[in-house]
Amino acid sequence: MACSLWAPPLKLREMSDCENTHTNNNIITQEFIALEDFRATGKEQLSFSAGDRLLIHEQVCSDWWWAERSGCFGYVPSAFLQRGVEDVEDAWQDEEYFSSYGTLKLHLEMLSDRPRTETYRQVIVSNSAALRGKVVLDLGCGTGIISLFCGRLAQPAAVYAVEASPVAKHTEKLVKLNGCDGIVSVFHSRAEDLTLPSKVDVLVSEWMGNCLLFEFMVESVLRVRDHWLKDGGMMWPSSASLRLVPCQAHADYSQKMEFWENIYGLDFSCLQPVAQEEFFSKPKFSHHLDPDDCLSTACDVITLDMHTLSVSDLEKLRGEFGFIIERSGTLHGFTAWFSTFFRSLDEGGSSLELNTGPHAESTHWKQTLFMLDGPTGVEEGDCVRGAITLQRNPIWRRHMSIIIEWSIKRRNETTFTEMKSKRFPMWR
Numbered sequence: 001m002a003c004s005l006w007a008p009p010l011k012l013r014e015m016s017d018c019e020n021t022h023t024n025n026n027i028i029t030q031e032f033i034a035l036e037d038f039r040a041t042g043k044e045q046l047s048f049s050a051g052d053r054l055l056i057h058e059q060v061c062s063d064w065w066w067a068e069r070s071g072c073f074g075y076v077p078s079a080f081l082q083r084g085v086e087d088v089e090d091a092w093q094d095e096e097y098f099s100s101y102g103t104l105k106l107h108l109e110m111l112s113d114r115p116r117t118e119t120y121r122q123v124i125v126s127n128s129a130a131l132r133g134k135v136v137l138d139l140g141c142g143t144g145i146i147s148l149f150c151g152r153l154a155q156p157a158a159v160y161a162v163e164a165s166p167v168a169k170h171t172e173k174l175v176k177l178n179g180c181d182g183i184v185s186v187f188h189s190r191a192e193d194l195t196l197p198s199k200v201d202v203l204v205s206e207w208m209g210n211c212l213l214f215e216f217m218v219e220s221v222l223r224v225r226d227h228w229l230k231d232g233g234m235m236w237p238s239s240a241s242l243r244l245v246p247c248q249a250h251a252d253y254s255q256k257m258e259f260w261e262n263i264y265g266l267d268f269s270c271l272q273p274v275a276q277e278e279f280f281s282k283p284k285f286s287h288h289l290d291p292d293d294c295l296s297t298a299c300d301v302i303t304l305d306m307h308t309l310s311v312s313d314l315e316k317l318r319g320e321f322g323f324i325i326e327r328s329g330t331l332h333g334f335t336a337w338f339s340t341f342f343r344s345l346d347e348g349g350s351s352l353e354l355n356t357g358p359h360a361e362s363t364h365w366k367q368t369l370f371m372l373d374g375p376t377g378v379e380e381g382d383c384v385r386g387a388i389t390l391q392r393n394p395i396w397r398r399h400m401s402i403i404i405e406w407s408i409k410r411r412n413e414t415t416f417t418e419m420k421s422k423r424f425p426m427w428r
Protein backbone atom coordinates (compact mmCIF):
# COMPACT_ATOMS: atom_id res chain seq x y z
CA MET A 1 0.00 0.00 0.00
CA ALA A 2 1.41 3.41 -0.95
CA CYS A 3 2.51 5.23 2.17
CA SER A 4 2.46 8.97 2.72
CA LEU A 5 5.65 10.86 3.43
CA TRP A 6 6.87 11.11 6.99
CA ALA A 7 5.90 14.74 7.59
CA PRO A 8 2.24 15.80 7.49
CA PRO A 9 1.29 17.72 4.30
CA LEU A 10 1.40 21.43 5.01
CA LYS A 11 -2.23 21.91 4.05
CA LEU A 12 -3.60 20.24 7.18
CA ARG A 13 -1.56 22.54 9.38
CA GLU A 14 -3.45 25.45 7.88
CA MET A 15 -6.57 23.38 7.34
CA SER A 16 -9.39 25.29 8.91
CA ASP A 17 -11.81 22.39 8.83
CA CYS A 18 -10.24 20.87 11.89
CA GLU A 19 -13.04 20.91 14.41
CA ASN A 20 -11.00 23.05 16.71
CA THR A 21 -8.75 25.50 14.87
CA HIS A 22 -6.43 25.44 17.83
CA THR A 23 -3.44 23.57 16.44
CA ASN A 24 -0.91 22.52 18.96
CA ASN A 25 1.97 21.23 16.89
CA ASN A 26 2.68 18.92 19.68
CA ILE A 27 5.38 16.43 18.74
CA ILE A 28 4.83 13.55 21.15
CA THR A 29 5.62 10.10 19.60
CA GLN A 30 3.36 8.24 21.96
CA GLU A 31 1.70 4.84 21.42
CA PHE A 32 -2.09 4.78 21.16
CA ILE A 33 -4.45 1.87 20.58
CA ALA A 34 -7.32 1.90 18.09
CA LEU A 35 -10.71 1.39 19.73
CA GLU A 36 -12.50 0.67 16.44
CA ASP A 37 -11.88 0.26 12.70
CA PHE A 38 -11.18 3.36 10.56
CA ARG A 39 -11.19 3.34 6.76
CA ALA A 40 -9.23 6.21 5.16
CA THR A 41 -11.23 8.43 2.82
CA GLY A 42 -8.21 10.22 1.37
CA LYS A 43 -4.64 9.35 0.50
CA GLU A 44 -3.30 11.50 3.34
CA GLN A 45 -5.23 9.40 5.87
CA LEU A 46 -4.16 6.11 7.45
CA SER A 47 -6.57 3.17 7.82
CA PHE A 48 -6.45 0.91 10.85
CA SER A 49 -8.40 -1.81 12.69
CA ALA A 50 -9.59 -2.02 16.29
CA GLY A 51 -6.69 -3.13 18.48
CA ASP A 52 -3.95 -1.75 16.16
CA ARG A 53 -1.13 0.07 17.92
CA LEU A 54 -0.33 3.46 16.33
CA LEU A 55 2.61 5.74 16.97
CA ILE A 56 1.33 9.31 17.18
CA HIS A 57 4.07 11.66 16.00
CA GLU A 58 2.11 14.91 16.07
CA GLN A 59 -1.26 16.04 17.34
CA VAL A 60 -1.61 18.44 14.44
CA CYS A 61 -4.99 19.54 15.72
CA SER A 62 -7.49 18.18 18.26
CA ASP A 63 -9.34 15.99 15.75
CA TRP A 64 -6.59 14.74 13.46
CA TRP A 65 -3.19 13.39 14.42
CA TRP A 66 -0.21 12.40 12.32
CA ALA A 67 0.43 8.72 12.91
CA GLU A 68 2.54 5.79 11.88
CA ARG A 69 1.59 2.13 11.65
CA SER A 70 3.93 -0.52 10.26
CA GLY A 71 6.01 2.08 8.43
CA CYS A 72 3.04 3.83 6.85
CA PHE A 73 2.12 7.40 7.80
CA GLY A 74 -1.11 9.33 7.63
CA TYR A 75 -3.77 11.32 9.45
CA VAL A 76 -5.96 9.44 11.91
CA PRO A 77 -9.06 10.61 13.82
CA SER A 78 -8.07 11.14 17.46
CA ALA A 79 -11.58 10.12 18.62
CA PHE A 80 -10.90 6.54 17.57
CA LEU A 81 -7.79 6.22 19.74
CA GLN A 82 -7.01 5.64 23.38
CA ARG A 83 -3.65 5.82 25.09
CA GLY A 84 -2.17 2.38 25.74
CA VAL A 85 -1.99 1.34 29.41
CA GLU A 86 1.50 1.06 30.81
CA ASP A 87 0.92 -2.18 32.59
CA VAL A 88 -1.10 -4.94 30.94
CA GLU A 89 -2.26 -5.90 34.44
CA ASP A 90 -4.12 -2.55 34.65
CA ALA A 91 -5.97 -3.57 31.53
CA TRP A 92 -7.69 -6.36 33.48
CA GLN A 93 -8.19 -4.24 36.60
CA ASP A 94 -7.75 -7.52 38.49
CA GLU A 95 -7.08 -5.90 41.83
CA GLU A 96 -10.41 -4.10 42.00
CA TYR A 97 -12.19 -6.94 40.17
CA PHE A 98 -11.18 -9.64 42.64
CA SER A 99 -11.55 -7.39 45.67
CA SER A 100 -15.16 -6.73 44.60
CA TYR A 101 -15.73 -10.47 44.98
CA GLY A 102 -13.87 -10.56 48.29
CA THR A 103 -16.85 -9.36 50.32
CA LEU A 104 -20.12 -11.28 50.68
CA LYS A 105 -22.27 -8.68 48.85
CA LEU A 106 -21.95 -10.13 45.34
CA HIS A 107 -21.99 -13.72 46.61
CA LEU A 108 -25.19 -13.00 48.53
CA GLU A 109 -26.70 -11.64 45.29
CA MET A 110 -25.64 -14.68 43.28
CA LEU A 111 -26.69 -17.23 45.91
CA SER A 112 -30.03 -15.40 46.26
CA ASP A 113 -30.59 -15.85 42.52
CA ARG A 114 -32.69 -19.00 42.75
CA PRO A 115 -32.99 -19.86 39.01
CA ARG A 116 -29.21 -19.47 38.62
CA THR A 117 -28.20 -21.54 41.63
CA GLU A 118 -30.97 -24.13 41.25
CA THR A 119 -29.98 -24.74 37.62
CA TYR A 120 -26.42 -25.59 38.64
CA ARG A 121 -27.77 -27.81 41.42
CA GLN A 122 -30.03 -29.58 38.93
CA VAL A 123 -27.06 -30.12 36.59
CA ILE A 124 -25.17 -31.90 39.37
CA VAL A 125 -28.19 -33.92 40.52
CA SER A 126 -29.16 -35.08 37.03
CA ASN A 127 -25.55 -36.08 36.28
CA SER A 128 -24.75 -37.51 39.70
CA ALA A 129 -24.31 -41.09 38.51
CA ALA A 130 -22.08 -40.08 35.59
CA LEU A 131 -20.01 -37.87 37.92
CA ARG A 132 -18.97 -40.88 40.02
CA GLY A 133 -15.17 -41.13 40.03
CA LYS A 134 -14.76 -38.02 37.84
CA VAL A 135 -12.48 -35.02 38.50
CA VAL A 136 -14.33 -31.69 38.45
CA LEU A 137 -12.90 -28.16 38.26
CA ASP A 138 -15.10 -25.35 39.59
CA LEU A 139 -13.56 -22.19 38.13
CA GLY A 140 -14.31 -19.05 40.09
CA CYS A 141 -16.07 -21.08 42.76
CA GLY A 142 -16.83 -18.08 44.98
CA THR A 143 -18.27 -19.50 48.21
CA GLY A 144 -17.96 -22.97 46.65
CA ILE A 145 -21.68 -23.65 46.20
CA ILE A 146 -21.23 -25.69 43.01
CA SER A 147 -18.33 -27.66 44.52
CA LEU A 148 -20.46 -28.39 47.59
CA PHE A 149 -23.30 -29.59 45.33
CA CYS A 150 -20.77 -31.97 43.73
CA GLY A 151 -19.47 -33.18 47.09
CA ARG A 152 -22.88 -33.68 48.64
CA LEU A 153 -25.06 -34.74 45.68
CA ALA A 154 -22.62 -36.86 43.70
CA GLN A 155 -19.50 -38.98 44.27
CA PRO A 156 -16.74 -37.42 42.15
CA ALA A 157 -13.16 -38.55 42.74
CA ALA A 158 -12.08 -34.95 43.37
CA VAL A 159 -13.31 -31.37 43.00
CA TYR A 160 -10.84 -28.51 42.51
CA ALA A 161 -12.52 -25.33 43.77
CA VAL A 162 -10.53 -22.37 42.39
CA GLU A 163 -11.14 -18.82 43.59
CA ALA A 164 -8.87 -15.80 43.17
CA SER A 165 -10.65 -13.40 45.55
CA PRO A 166 -10.23 -13.27 49.34
CA VAL A 167 -13.59 -15.06 49.69
CA ALA A 168 -11.56 -18.27 49.22
CA LYS A 169 -10.62 -18.17 52.90
CA HIS A 170 -14.32 -18.55 53.73
CA THR A 171 -14.71 -21.27 51.13
CA GLU A 172 -12.19 -23.46 52.99
CA LYS A 173 -14.34 -23.24 56.13
CA LEU A 174 -17.57 -23.93 54.21
CA VAL A 175 -16.07 -27.06 52.67
CA LYS A 176 -15.08 -28.38 56.13
CA LEU A 177 -18.39 -27.29 57.75
CA ASN A 178 -20.32 -29.28 55.13
CA GLY A 179 -18.19 -32.40 55.34
CA CYS A 180 -16.71 -32.10 51.84
CA ASP A 181 -13.04 -31.65 52.75
CA GLY A 182 -12.30 -35.22 51.69
CA ILE A 183 -13.38 -34.49 48.12
CA VAL A 184 -13.22 -30.71 47.57
CA SER A 185 -9.83 -28.96 47.53
CA VAL A 186 -9.84 -25.15 47.57
CA PHE A 187 -7.16 -23.27 45.64
CA HIS A 188 -6.88 -19.54 46.40
CA SER A 189 -5.44 -18.37 43.09
CA ARG A 190 -6.20 -17.03 39.64
CA ALA A 191 -7.00 -20.19 37.74
CA GLU A 192 -4.62 -19.32 34.92
CA ASP A 193 -1.70 -19.23 37.38
CA LEU A 194 -2.45 -22.62 38.90
CA THR A 195 -0.81 -26.01 38.46
CA LEU A 196 -3.63 -28.42 39.29
CA PRO A 197 -3.00 -31.94 40.63
CA SER A 198 -4.39 -33.43 37.39
CA LYS A 199 -6.40 -32.76 34.26
CA VAL A 200 -10.15 -32.71 34.75
CA ASP A 201 -13.16 -34.48 33.25
CA VAL A 202 -15.57 -31.58 33.82
CA LEU A 203 -14.96 -27.80 33.90
CA VAL A 204 -17.93 -26.09 35.51
CA SER A 205 -18.08 -22.32 35.98
CA GLU A 206 -20.61 -19.55 36.39
CA TRP A 207 -18.83 -16.89 34.34
CA MET A 208 -21.66 -15.03 32.65
CA GLY A 209 -21.74 -11.26 32.96
CA ASN A 210 -24.09 -8.55 31.73
CA CYS A 211 -24.90 -9.08 28.08
CA LEU A 212 -23.28 -12.51 28.55
CA LEU A 213 -19.65 -11.40 28.20
CA PHE A 214 -19.04 -8.35 30.41
CA GLU A 215 -16.12 -8.95 32.82
CA PHE A 216 -14.74 -11.35 30.16
CA MET A 217 -14.23 -14.02 32.80
CA VAL A 218 -15.00 -16.29 29.86
CA GLU A 219 -11.42 -15.75 28.67
CA SER A 220 -10.13 -17.37 31.87
CA VAL A 221 -12.53 -20.29 31.33
CA LEU A 222 -11.25 -20.86 27.78
CA ARG A 223 -7.58 -20.63 28.76
CA VAL A 224 -8.06 -23.07 31.62
CA ARG A 225 -10.08 -25.38 29.32
CA ASP A 226 -7.18 -25.48 26.89
CA HIS A 227 -4.73 -26.36 29.66
CA TRP A 228 -6.65 -28.64 31.98
CA LEU A 229 -9.73 -30.18 30.37
CA LYS A 230 -9.14 -33.76 29.23
CA ASP A 231 -9.85 -34.58 25.58
CA GLY A 232 -13.56 -35.30 25.40
CA GLY A 233 -14.11 -33.52 28.71
CA MET A 234 -17.31 -31.61 29.44
CA MET A 235 -17.77 -27.86 29.71
CA TRP A 236 -20.64 -26.64 31.87
CA PRO A 237 -22.14 -24.45 30.45
CA SER A 238 -21.63 -26.34 27.17
CA SER A 239 -22.99 -23.47 25.05
CA ALA A 240 -24.44 -19.99 25.44
CA SER A 241 -26.75 -17.88 23.30
CA LEU A 242 -27.24 -14.12 23.28
CA ARG A 243 -30.82 -13.19 22.41
CA LEU A 244 -32.22 -9.90 21.12
CA VAL A 245 -35.69 -8.44 20.59
CA PRO A 246 -36.97 -5.05 19.31
CA CYS A 247 -38.90 -3.48 22.18
CA GLN A 248 -40.86 -0.63 23.67
CA ALA A 249 -39.59 1.20 26.73
CA HIS A 250 -42.22 3.86 27.39
CA ALA A 251 -41.47 4.11 31.11
CA ASP A 252 -37.75 4.68 30.61
CA TYR A 253 -38.36 7.15 27.78
CA SER A 254 -40.97 9.04 29.77
CA GLN A 255 -38.94 9.20 33.01
CA LYS A 256 -35.64 10.18 31.41
CA MET A 257 -36.66 12.14 28.29
CA GLU A 258 -40.23 13.42 28.24
CA PHE A 259 -39.76 14.40 31.89
CA TRP A 260 -37.91 17.57 30.84
CA GLU A 261 -40.73 18.98 28.73
CA ASN A 262 -42.72 20.27 31.68
CA ILE A 263 -41.08 20.92 35.01
CA TYR A 264 -43.65 22.62 37.24
CA GLY A 265 -44.99 24.38 34.14
CA LEU A 266 -41.50 25.35 32.96
CA ASP A 267 -39.88 24.18 29.73
CA PHE A 268 -36.62 22.27 30.39
CA SER A 269 -36.63 20.59 26.96
CA CYS A 270 -33.25 22.07 26.01
CA LEU A 271 -31.80 19.52 28.45
CA GLN A 272 -33.08 16.58 26.41
CA PRO A 273 -29.89 16.18 24.32
CA VAL A 274 -27.96 16.12 27.61
CA ALA A 275 -30.36 13.52 28.99
CA GLN A 276 -30.03 11.47 25.82
CA GLU A 277 -26.25 11.35 26.28
CA GLU A 278 -26.34 10.77 30.04
CA PHE A 279 -29.09 8.13 30.20
CA PHE A 280 -29.20 6.44 26.81
CA SER A 281 -25.62 6.40 25.52
CA LYS A 282 -24.79 3.29 27.54
CA PRO A 283 -26.73 0.04 27.92
CA LYS A 284 -29.14 -0.14 30.86
CA PHE A 285 -28.38 -3.38 32.70
CA SER A 286 -30.71 -5.04 35.20
CA HIS A 287 -33.57 -3.86 32.99
CA HIS A 288 -36.89 -5.65 33.58
CA LEU A 289 -38.40 -6.23 30.11
CA ASP A 290 -42.16 -6.76 30.25
CA PRO A 291 -43.04 -9.48 27.72
CA ASP A 292 -45.79 -7.14 26.45
CA ASP A 293 -43.09 -4.69 25.38
CA CYS A 294 -41.55 -7.20 22.98
CA LEU A 295 -42.48 -6.10 19.47
CA SER A 296 -41.46 -9.38 17.89
CA THR A 297 -40.27 -12.89 18.74
CA ALA A 298 -36.71 -12.77 20.09
CA CYS A 299 -33.93 -14.41 18.10
CA ASP A 300 -30.52 -15.88 18.94
CA VAL A 301 -27.98 -13.42 17.53
CA ILE A 302 -24.76 -14.99 18.86
CA THR A 303 -24.17 -18.60 19.92
CA LEU A 304 -21.00 -19.77 21.63
CA ASP A 305 -19.88 -23.41 21.66
CA MET A 306 -17.77 -23.60 24.82
CA HIS A 307 -15.86 -26.65 23.59
CA THR A 308 -14.58 -24.94 20.42
CA LEU A 309 -14.73 -21.16 21.12
CA SER A 310 -11.25 -19.55 21.11
CA VAL A 311 -9.97 -16.55 23.05
CA SER A 312 -9.34 -14.68 19.78
CA ASP A 313 -13.01 -15.15 18.84
CA LEU A 314 -13.89 -12.95 21.83
CA GLU A 315 -12.37 -9.82 20.22
CA LYS A 316 -15.34 -9.34 17.93
CA LEU A 317 -18.59 -11.32 17.84
CA ARG A 318 -21.26 -10.36 15.33
CA GLY A 319 -24.76 -11.60 14.73
CA GLU A 320 -27.35 -10.51 12.17
CA PHE A 321 -31.06 -10.28 12.81
CA GLY A 322 -34.33 -9.81 10.96
CA PHE A 323 -37.57 -9.23 12.89
CA ILE A 324 -41.15 -9.05 11.65
CA ILE A 325 -43.04 -6.68 13.92
CA GLU A 326 -45.86 -8.68 15.50
CA ARG A 327 -47.64 -5.84 17.28
CA SER A 328 -47.93 -2.17 16.35
CA GLY A 329 -46.26 0.13 18.84
CA THR A 330 -43.15 2.21 19.44
CA LEU A 331 -39.65 0.98 18.74
CA HIS A 332 -37.60 2.55 21.55
CA GLY A 333 -34.71 0.14 21.23
CA PHE A 334 -33.61 -3.45 21.64
CA THR A 335 -33.29 -5.68 24.70
CA ALA A 336 -30.74 -8.46 25.07
CA TRP A 337 -30.39 -11.40 27.43
CA PHE A 338 -28.77 -14.87 27.35
CA SER A 339 -29.36 -18.56 27.88
CA THR A 340 -26.73 -21.08 28.83
CA PHE A 341 -27.06 -24.81 28.17
CA PHE A 342 -25.66 -27.76 30.11
CA ARG A 343 -25.23 -30.96 28.08
CA SER A 344 -25.79 -34.26 29.87
CA LEU A 345 -22.79 -36.46 30.65
CA ASP A 346 -25.00 -39.36 29.57
CA GLU A 347 -25.11 -39.98 25.80
CA GLY A 348 -28.51 -38.81 24.61
CA GLY A 349 -29.33 -37.32 27.99
CA SER A 350 -31.33 -34.09 27.90
CA SER A 351 -29.66 -30.69 28.26
CA LEU A 352 -30.58 -28.24 30.99
CA GLU A 353 -31.03 -24.52 30.28
CA LEU A 354 -30.54 -21.38 32.38
CA ASN A 355 -32.74 -18.81 30.62
CA THR A 356 -32.39 -15.17 31.77
CA GLY A 357 -35.09 -13.88 29.40
CA PRO A 358 -38.35 -11.99 30.08
CA HIS A 359 -40.48 -15.15 29.84
CA ALA A 360 -38.44 -17.05 32.43
CA GLU A 361 -38.21 -16.55 36.19
CA SER A 362 -36.25 -13.35 36.85
CA THR A 363 -32.52 -13.67 37.64
CA HIS A 364 -30.02 -11.16 39.08
CA TRP A 365 -28.92 -10.38 35.52
CA LYS A 366 -32.43 -9.45 34.39
CA GLN A 367 -32.10 -8.07 30.84
CA THR A 368 -30.07 -5.31 29.11
CA LEU A 369 -31.82 -2.42 27.33
CA PHE A 370 -30.27 -0.50 24.42
CA MET A 371 -32.19 2.76 23.86
CA LEU A 372 -31.96 4.21 20.35
CA ASP A 373 -31.74 7.97 19.75
CA GLY A 374 -35.46 8.52 19.48
CA PRO A 375 -38.63 6.43 19.27
CA THR A 376 -39.99 5.17 15.96
CA GLY A 377 -43.60 4.13 15.38
CA VAL A 378 -43.84 0.62 13.93
CA GLU A 379 -46.79 -1.34 12.56
CA GLU A 380 -47.51 -5.06 12.58
CA GLY A 381 -45.88 -6.49 9.46
CA ASP A 382 -43.01 -3.99 9.33
CA CYS A 383 -39.54 -5.52 9.18
CA VAL A 384 -36.51 -4.52 11.29
CA ARG A 385 -33.19 -5.96 10.17
CA GLY A 386 -29.58 -5.31 11.11
CA ALA A 387 -26.73 -6.64 13.19
CA ILE A 388 -25.30 -6.57 16.69
CA THR A 389 -21.53 -6.57 17.24
CA LEU A 390 -19.79 -7.16 20.57
CA GLN A 391 -16.44 -5.42 20.13
CA ARG A 392 -14.05 -6.11 22.99
CA ASN A 393 -12.17 -3.08 24.28
CA PRO A 394 -8.55 -3.54 23.10
CA ILE A 395 -7.27 -1.73 26.15
CA TRP A 396 -9.68 -2.36 29.05
CA ARG A 397 -9.94 -6.09 28.70
CA ARG A 398 -13.02 -6.66 30.83
CA HIS A 399 -15.02 -4.10 28.80
CA MET A 400 -16.63 -4.03 25.39
CA SER A 401 -18.77 -1.93 23.10
CA ILE A 402 -22.01 -3.20 21.66
CA ILE A 403 -22.75 -1.76 18.22
CA ILE A 404 -26.31 -2.12 16.97
CA GLU A 405 -27.14 -1.46 13.30
CA TRP A 406 -30.73 -1.44 12.17
CA SER A 407 -33.01 -0.45 9.29
CA ILE A 408 -36.76 -0.67 8.82
CA LYS A 409 -38.99 -1.69 5.89
CA ARG A 410 -42.63 -0.67 6.21
CA ARG A 411 -45.05 -3.47 5.45
CA ASN A 412 -46.42 -1.72 2.34
CA GLU A 413 -43.00 -0.69 1.02
CA THR A 414 -40.31 -2.64 -0.81
CA THR A 415 -37.17 -0.87 0.37
CA PHE A 416 -35.42 -0.60 3.72
CA THR A 417 -34.48 2.72 5.28
CA GLU A 418 -30.81 3.65 5.38
CA MET A 419 -28.98 1.51 7.95
CA LYS A 420 -28.49 3.39 11.23
CA SER A 421 -25.91 2.49 13.85
CA LYS A 422 -25.29 3.22 17.53
CA ARG A 423 -22.36 2.21 19.70
CA PHE A 424 -22.98 1.47 23.39
CA PRO A 425 -19.85 1.24 25.56
CA MET A 426 -20.05 -1.30 28.40
CA TRP A 427 -18.60 0.52 30.14
CA ARG A 428 -15.39 1.85 28.57
Ligand SMILES: N=C(N)NC/C=C/[C@H]1O[C@@H](n2cnc3c(N)ncnc32)[C@H](O)[C@@H]1O
Pocket residue numbers: 097098101139140141142162163164165167189190191192206207208209210215217220
Ligand atom coordinates in the same frame (compact mmCIF):
# COMPACT_ATOMS: atom_id res chain seq x y z
N1 LIG B 1 -20.94 -14.43 36.76
C1 LIG B 1 -20.22 -13.37 36.99
N2 LIG B 1 -20.40 -12.21 36.40
N3 LIG B 1 -19.23 -13.50 37.81
C2 LIG B 1 -19.03 -14.86 38.24
C3 LIG B 1 -18.35 -14.95 39.52
C4 LIG B 1 -17.02 -14.80 39.51
C5 LIG B 1 -16.24 -15.47 40.63
O1 LIG B 1 -15.13 -16.09 40.03
C6 LIG B 1 -13.94 -15.53 40.51
N4 LIG B 1 -13.03 -15.47 39.36
C7 LIG B 1 -13.19 -14.77 38.22
N5 LIG B 1 -12.14 -14.98 37.40
C8 LIG B 1 -11.32 -15.85 38.04
C9 LIG B 1 -10.07 -16.46 37.71
N6 LIG B 1 -9.47 -16.21 36.53
N7 LIG B 1 -9.49 -17.31 38.59
C10 LIG B 1 -10.10 -17.56 39.78
N8 LIG B 1 -11.28 -17.00 40.17
C11 LIG B 1 -11.88 -16.16 39.29
C12 LIG B 1 -14.32 -14.15 41.05
O2 LIG B 1 -13.42 -13.74 42.06
C13 LIG B 1 -15.71 -14.43 41.60
O3 LIG B 1 -15.65 -14.95 42.90
